Amino acid sequence: xxxxxxxxxxxxxxxxxxxxxxxxxxxxxxxxxxxxxxxxxxxxxxxxxxxxxxxxxxxxxxxxxxxxxxxxxxxxxxxxxxxxxxxxxxxxxxxxxxxxxxxxxxxxxxxxxxxxxxxxxxxxxxxxxxxxxxxxxxxxxxxxxxxxxxxxxxxxxxxxxxxxxxxxxxxxxxxxxxxxxxxxxxxxxxxxxxxxxxxxxxxxxxxxxxxxxxxxxxxxxxxxxxxxxxxxxxxxxxxxxxxxxxxxxxxxxxxxxxxxxxxxxxxxxxxxxxxxxxxxxxxxxxxxxxxxxxxxxxxxxxxxxxxxxxxxxxxxxxxxxxxxxxxxx
Numbered sequence: 456x457x458x459x460x461x462x463x464x465x466x467x468x469x470x471x472x473x474x475x476x477x478x479x480x481x482x483x484x485x486x487x488x489x490x491x492x493x494x495x496x497x498x499x500x501x502x503x504x505x506x507x508x509x510x511x512x513x514x515x516x517x518x519x520x521x522x523x524x525x526x527x528x529x530x531x532x533x534x535x536x537x538x539x540x541x542x543x544x545x546x547x548x549x550x551x552x553x554x555x556x557x558x559x560x561x562x563x564x565x566x567x568x569x570x571x572x573x574x575x576x577x578x579x580x581x582x583x584x585x586x587x588x589x590x591x592x593x594x595x596x597x598x599x600x601x602x603x604x605x606x607x608x609x610x611x612x613x614x615x616x617x618x619x620x621x622x623x624x625x626x627x628x629x630x631x632x633x634x635x636x637x638x639x640x641x642x643x644x645x646x647x648x649x650x651x652x653x654x655x656x657x658x659x660x661x662x663x664x665x666x667x668x669x670x671x672x673x674x675x676x677x678x679x680x681x682x683x684x685x686x687x688x689x690x691x692x693x694x695x696x697x698x699x700x701x702x703x704x705x706x707x708x709x710x711x712x713x714x715x716x717x718x719x720x721x722x723x724x725x726x727x728x729x730x731x732x733x734x735x736x737x738x739x740x741x742x743x744x745x746x747x748x749x750x751x752x753x754x755x756x757x758x759x760x761x762x763x764x765x766x767x768x769x770x771x772x773x774x775x776x777x778x779x780x781x782x783x784x
Contacts, residue, residue, distance in 0.1 A: 469559045504610050657671060697722065701733055
């Protein structure tokens with residue numbers, strides 16, 4: 456059957472969501488055009504550059520009516536100016552711990568389905584630890600503080616050729632099963648100033664490196680002419696996203712993980728002072744050696760002295776510290 460080229464084609468992107476029975480959240484974008492095809496991950500720089508530009512040549516669909524299907528429920532919403540949508544709902548049936556599939560449909564004016572996408576929502580066990588981690592220069596080598604290196608890394612490499620820091624995969628896997636079982640791992644939330652344009656590449660990077668699966672909370676989409684400013688979103692938005700996670704899981708104790716290349720120490724210290732009884736520990740990778748003393752001073756200023764803080768150079772050091780404080784059993 457031939458494709459009807461007279462009809463517009465849309466893509467419904469559904470990002471990993473999270474929550475519990477009384478408060479589930481999932482979000483995504485509706486875009487004009489076909490989904491970007493999966494590609495072969497090679498070391499060809501021009502291929503990588505072309506792929507990156509495709510991710511930023513986006514045409515959001517504003518005002519689209521979208522429908523969420525969850526078990527026997529359905530919810531409705533409308534996309535914002537940048538094509539972004541968000542669903543927040545209460546499950547009528549038990550939402551057991553683990554990953555659950557959801558479907559989001561874009562609807563035509565007559566209620567028929569114009570496009571569909573599927574995604575997953577993670578429900579953690581209420582007794583578990585939870586981990587909130589930055590991505591760039593915390594997990595993924597990104598050179599965020601050096602514009603030239605950052606742009607070169609982003610433009611010329613792909614999810615299979617970019618590097619994770621030594622032992623970060625081991626550290627995160629140990630944390631994912633600490634004080635729980637392999638079948639119900641501790642939840643991870645990856646919060647970054649990187650844009651939603653990079654979502655699929657980040658998911659592929661985490662999958663390729665066998666990092667714990669988790670929900671990603673990124674920054675607003677950018678257009679191609681803003682590509683050189685990627686990762687430069689104001690960091691106030693990052694603080695808000697972390698707060699939303701904490702408020703969504705009032706029973707959980709959190710560990711915050713970041714680096715000192717940008718604003719993580721200030722953001723995490725502010726979070727620790729706002730929620731002094733919810734934070735178990737804060738880990739900061741010492742990316743900028745000249746910021747070490749300032750970072751230590753920021754962490755020392757946290758009011759609750761029972762919160763463990765650790766500025767580390769390598770994940771090997773961080774693993775030893777996690778064992779010392781009983782965070783890894």
